[in-house]
Amino acid sequence: MTIWARSWFFRKNCQIQGKNASQCRPLARIFDAEVGDFDEKTIAKRIVISPYHFAAYPPNTMKLNPQQQEAVEYLGGALFVLAGAGSGKTRVITEKIAHMITQIGYKPQHIAAITFTNKAAKEMQERITARLGKTQTRGLTVSTFHSLGMRILREEAPHIGYKKNFSILDSADSAKIIAEILGDNRRDAIFKAQHQISLWKNNLLQADEVYAQCQDKWQMQIAQTYSLYQATLQHYQAVDFDDLIRLPAILLRENAEIRQKWQARLRYLLVDECQDTNACQYALLRLLTGFEGKFTVVGDDDQSIYAWRGANMENLRRLQDDYPHIKIIKLEQNYRSTARILRVANQVIGNNPKLFPKTLWSNLGEGDAVKIAQCRDEIHEAEYVVQQIARNKLIHQANYADFAILYRGNHQARVFEDALRSARIPYQISGGQSFYDKAEIKDVLAYMRLLANPNDDPAFLRAATTPKRGIGDTTLGKLNDYAKMHECSLFEAAGSLNALADLSSKSRESVQQFMALLHDYRRRAECDDAGETIQDLLTDIQYENHLLEMNAESVKLAESRWKNVQDLCEWLARKGEEGERNLIELTQTIALMTLLENKDGEEVDAVKLSTLHAAKGLEYPFVYLVGCEEGLFPHADSVEEGKLDEERRLMYVGITRAKRQLTLTHCKKRKRAGSWQYPEPSRFLDEMPVQDLVFENREGSGKLVSQEMGRQNAQNLLAMLQQKKAKS
Numbered sequence: 001m002t003i004w005a006r007s008w009f010f011r012k013n014c015q016i017q018g019k020n021a022s023q024c025r026p027l028a029r030i031f032d033a034e035v036g037d038f039d040e041k042t043i044a045k046r047i048v049i050s051p052y053h054f055a056a057y058p059p060n061t062m063k064l065n066p067q068q069q070e071a072v073e074y075l076g077g078a079l080f081v082l083a084g085a086g087s088g089k090t091r092v093i094t095e096k097i098a099h100m101i102t103q104i105g106y107k108p109q110h111i112a113a114i115t116f117t118n119k120a121a122k123e124m125q126e127r128i129t130a131r132l133g134k135t136q137t138r139g140l141t142v143s144t145f146h147s148l149g150m151r152i153l154r155e156e157a158p159h160i161g162y163k164k165n166f167s168i169l170d171s172a173d174s175a176k177i178i179a180e181i182l183g184d185n186r187r188d189a190i191f192k193a194q195h196q197i198s199l200w201k202n203n204l205l206q207a208d209e210v211y212a213q214c215q216d217k218w219q220m221q222i223a224q225t226y227s228l229y230q231a232t233l234q235h236y237q238a239v240d241f242d243d244l245i246r247l248p249a250i251l252l253r254e255n256a257e258i259r260q261k262w263q264a265r266l267r268y269l270l271v272d273e274c275q276d277t278n279a280c281q282y283a284l285l286r287l288l289t290g291f292e293g294k295f296t297v298v299g300d301d302d303q304s305i306y307a308w309r310g311a312n313m314e315n316l317r318r319l320q321d322d323y324p325h326i327k328i329i330k331l332e333q334n335y336r337s338t339a340r341i342l343r344v345a346n347q348v349i350g351n352n353p354k355l356f357p358k359t360l361w362s363n364l365g366e367g368d369a370v371k372i373a374q375c376r377d378e379i380h381e382a383e384y385v386v387q388q389i390a391r392n393k394l395i396h397q398a399n400y401a402d403f404a405i406l407y408r409g410n411h412q413a414r415v416f417e418d419a420l421r422s423a424r425i426p427y428q429i430s431g432g433q434s435f436y437d438k439a440e441i442k443d444v445l446a447y448m449r450l451l452a453n454p455n456d457d458p459a460f461l462r463a464a465t466t467p468k469r470g471i472g473d474t475t476l477g478k479l480n481d482y483a484k485m486h487e488c489s490l491f492e493a494a495g496s497l498n499a500l501a502d503l504s505s506k507s508r509e510s511v512q513q514f515m516a517l518l519h520d521y522r523r524r525a526e527c528d529d530a531g532e533t534i535q536d537l538l539t540d541i542q543y544e545n546h547l548l549e550m551n552a553e554s555v556k557l558a559e560s561r562w563k564n565v566q567d568l569c570e571w572l573a574r575k576g577e578e579g580e581r582n583l584i585e586l587t588q589t590i591a592l593m594t595l596l597e598n599k600d601g602e603e604v605d606a607v608k609l610s611t612l613h614a615a616k617g618l619e620y621p622f623v624y625l626v627g628c629e630e631g632l633f634p635h636a637d638s639v640e641e642g643k644l645d646e647e648r649r650l651m652y653v654g655i656t657r658a659k660r661q662l663t664l665t666h667c668k669k670r671k672r673a674g675s676w677q678y679p680e681p682s683r684f685l686d687e688m689p690v691q692d693l694v695f696e697n698r699e700g701s702g703k704l705v706s707q708e709m710g711r712q713n714a715q716n717l718l719a720m721l722q723q724k725k726a727k728s
Ligand SMILES: Nc1ncnc2c1ncn2[C@@H]1O[C@H](COP(=O)(O)OP(=O)(O)OP(=O)(O)O)[C@@H](O)[C@H]1O
Pocket: 007, 008, 009, 060, 061, 062, 063, 064, 065, 068, 083, 084, 085, 086, 087, 088, 089, 090, 091, 092, 300, 303, 334, 335, 336, 616, 617, 618, 619, 656
């Protein structure tokens, strides 16, 4: 049996796969010599014994195809690599960086690669480091637009009226500010206002520019809210998520000197997933690359799924207007999925209007038919999927990490978690509640923010009251009144003798003790490692005890929360060892991670549970796309708002995550908001080529019906689907 080496962009840097370790090791060494500088231990870690892959894939050449090669070598000006899913766009970016450094002589510090998530950035960085070694990649920027924006802001903050220790507010903090301005606590109203402000910001519109565009009274009110919100942020020396890109873009647009400085610093930009850039990100790209257009962007219009966040795939078309000489390279070979999976994907997306026509083919063989399974309800659906995972793992001797369960909304995850837990199958959730969104992490972060930036009132409010220390609502109310009257921060108010004079002696003492603690740790933060400082602070405030008291009903829960805090401290300590000791910068970095995604966990062998949005760019041998029902996927709101095309692109993204086997499930009934609903199967299932599908129905007992009966049921279902189609 032959053994071969496969590169994996997203799961690990490199894996050598073979029948057993002794077969792999010699190859790993050869591979190692070719692509990286791994030590023996790393090689051992990278060996994955998986006869499943062994049987499933033809030997995979690492060689780029001619179009990829052309894209890698082209440095004549702006380049747009336009291609469908799994065609190696992301690979082109990593290979191009390697090529530019090793063959052309670019200095790594002059190159910046922009990815969509921190996780993708981390993986790309690891991949390039494995390819070129640490020394050759020192100084290379691989980050998200937000991280790059933060870097620019950190350096240029004074030019836009900010100090370098600005805070980054999370969405909950900004919602609170908006609620206060609106004088409205209804979640819907706040969310709508927040969303509108965010859209304006992402379209690079300043508060005073939006008035002219307002179409109704509500918009006028939100425009006013936007102005006040921005003034509040400035007062707190804080920025929100959108500002991280908007402010640098405005700064570079208006200040030629700073623009030239950054253009000289970042001489070549490579952007992955460019179909999801919004107006602000596009403006930043243009401002950083100048008229010469020294950039490569890669993207797929069929995978644009972030319009709700202001992403605009018209940017892809604008590229051609803004850079008339831009070179366009199309990649058409898909290296990820079997032909049947690809046909299903192509036919579904074929129902959308085409921005750029392209074809996609694969030579990985026909593969298995795509399975459509009907389940009784969501519990049955979860049991079915888990059963299939256990079965396939055994048959194909696959790893757990080869399986992904993808869904439209986070709320769908819980039943799958329950089923996986009872089957004792390890799993990892991504795209769900972020590690950094957890209350205990936000508590610690509030202290860090306050130590870094005492003007940060939201952080002051949280820290002052966690753990409880005798500073109650009345005291905070009085401090707040004083701060408003004197236009100062709560921190300044709490330090003012005049403000304290208004408090009872007990409250005054509590505030003074709190202030003494802050002063003490602010001094320490200036010279000590952030990790040590925070660890000592947590001991001082007896934070572990606080968690035990708050979770008196479950010691286990308290322990797991404390463990999360310890994880954060370990992360800080690790950063300290790597030379990043500055509390201000670390706080900003963590805040950004809060806003973007989960904690970067160690890659473990576990089934992945993910929203479809969070699965972008990733790939798995076995994919279960669950809840394919009208109302859920496509989502009822999208249908109502006429955003079916975007839902269809999301389906395309989901289908194209699968390498070998794809199963789509739907339920006959589902409990929503406490009552049973009987949804129709998703219209996207009707759009799939019948010859590439098999239908699997299950009888009441939960046992699989015989193959023959299954076929019979499939015929019935098919007839039903066709009837439905004819009716519509
Ligand atoms: N020339 C090639 N030979 C063999 N495998 C390749 C080649 N190019 C890419 N691949 C593999 O194909 C898979 C898909 O590549 P990649 O993730 O770069 O595609 P993509 O176009 O970025 O996909 P997506 O649109 O989902 O982001 C990866 O496993 C990658 O290693």
